[in-house]
Amino acid sequence: MSLRPTIDFLLHDWLGAEALNQRARFADHSRETFDAVLDTCERIAREKYAPFNRLVDTQEPQFDGEKVILPQATHDAWQAYAESGMLSAAQDYDIGGMQLPYTVEAAANAFFAMASVSIGAGMLTVGNANLLMAHGSAAQQRVFALNEFSGRFSGTMCLSEPQAGSSLSDVATRAVPDGEGFEADPLGPRFRLKGNKMWISAGEHELSENIVHLVLAKIPGPDGRLPPGVKGISLFIVPKKLVDAEGALTGERNDVALAGLNHKCGWRGTTNTLLNFGEGKYPVRGAAGAIGYLVGQPGEGLRCMFHMMNEARIGVGMAATMLGMAGYHASLDYAKNRPQGRPVGPEGKDPNRPQSRIIEHADVKRMLLAQKSYCEGALALELYCARLVDEQHTGAPEAADEARLLLEVLTPIAKSWPSEWCLEANSLAIQVHGGYGYTRDFPVEQYWRDNRLNMIHEGTHGIQAMDLLGRKVLMENGRGLQLLAQRINATIERAIQQPELAAHANALGKALQEVGAATKAAWATGNPAEALANAVPYLQAFGHTVLAWIWLDVALAAHSAPESAARTGRLAAMRFFFHYELPKMGAWLGVVSRRDATCADLPEAAF
């Protein structure tokens, strides 16, 4: 079974991606150029990623005391990805990019995530370089970002510390000006950094000539103390190896040392590191302290980081989606081939009849259809959000602003919904395999382990939920939520005209009304502790409403297509979502609306 028909249907029959070519930025593109990008990525994913997915799981990164050793396959995958031009796909022609719409870039990257999510760490490098294109100086862009787009350098994001994960205001990495004339360095104001960064993905390896760490740190005030809160956080480029103003390596190793590798449950193809900055393991220019160059203004670090968060979070949501999809395809294939049990007839089972294949059992069909509805629905949501990113960047001013605000509200869902439900899909894929699914002889347990990360990183589930209910639905006087409601209502109005879809349209209207009422009820006392105590059930109900909308909208496109097995499947996945999933939201919204304090009020001793 191939992913491509689903991608093509969503991109073209549903989203009408080709219309982007009418915009000046994408004028050279056509369906043919989009297809060529998808073809190339599909091929590289098939040849350089998929065959090595198990290998990178079993041959974890090793540290020999000096270097981190990765399988040759990881080097080959990095090289093939860099050579494909995907690192710079969205960039301007004059810096070697393709000016590809983000919608198509996201769709093309889906093939890699499905083939082997952890073998490639291109997403971090692109995110790092994009941030520098938005906030770095011209020299920082030329020396660091352009070398990342070409694949010569790779990038990291160093936010977390052992004592500061969800709460970045507690970052304790310290940055002090690096002597006389520190402000005049051609690469940006030069500082010395000291601190420990935990969980840094792709923090050490030999895949690229250099590693560009983007590091959050605080500049002490005149009293020598670090400023409290997030407003005191600044952003620095800390290269593993120092470079000159032209980007050539100077031969000096910066004072960034690998303290250890983390041994993870999954996603093992990517190294994950504890890095010590500035502890003197590699004294540089006669002193301890990692050399770093300030990006933007002091105190603006988190703002710069958050600028890139929408795309990073769509990337995480897409990874979660494609891991779910990989499990769906594997379990579908298994279910078509595994004989077990017999059909139940009016007289019970007849042992003389040949066995059924398990795909013939209603309960196995339920598990497969659940996976299809979670994963294909999530894929549609991610592509919809990617389309909003293109609108934000290339649309007319009013449409661009609408897209910005819709993304604010939808991004926590785009990140978190697939992290929870496509993980559930992976669990169902194991279940479809029975005992075999619980062994390492089949790929589905790895997909589950790989996917378990996505509810944790890029803002945990709980943090995303509080962001949605505590900030996003309230911002700009609730205008984002209103915009979303308008779009949902527009879909409802179209669907209600179709007899086959009218009941679903009504169910969606009711769900939307219930989410609105629960939002008000959660905030009725104006007390954030009460409102946010049940933020995760709110996220779940909100997410299910969004997915029901996406499915109804996709169903409208499917409905007008000619009869085919794919059309039948899409409409059935939509019906599954409305019949088996959407009704769950009543329980979630109940505790939100009542501001249920069962959890919040329980004293520690009672646990």
Ligand SMILES: Cc1cc2nc3c(=O)[nH]c(=O)nc-3n(C[C@H](O)[C@H](O)[C@H](O)COP(=O)(O)OP(=O)(O)OC[C@H]3O[C@@H](n4cnc5c(N)ncnc54)[C@H](O)[C@@H]3O)c2cc1C
């Ligand atoms: C494999 C992997 C890769 C990673 N890659 C990177 C990377 O490249 N760069 C980087 O900077 N970081 C990275 N991270 C770090 C990741 O972003 C953090 O693990 C995450 O932000 C959570 O921080 P923490 O682990 O300290 O957990 P904590 O913040 O201690 O959270 C523990 C639990 O408490 C909950 N919690 C915390 N605070 C609150 C609150 N105020 N209200 C309610 N609940 C709360 C959380 O939701 C969570 O369930 C990575 C992590 C992993 C596991």
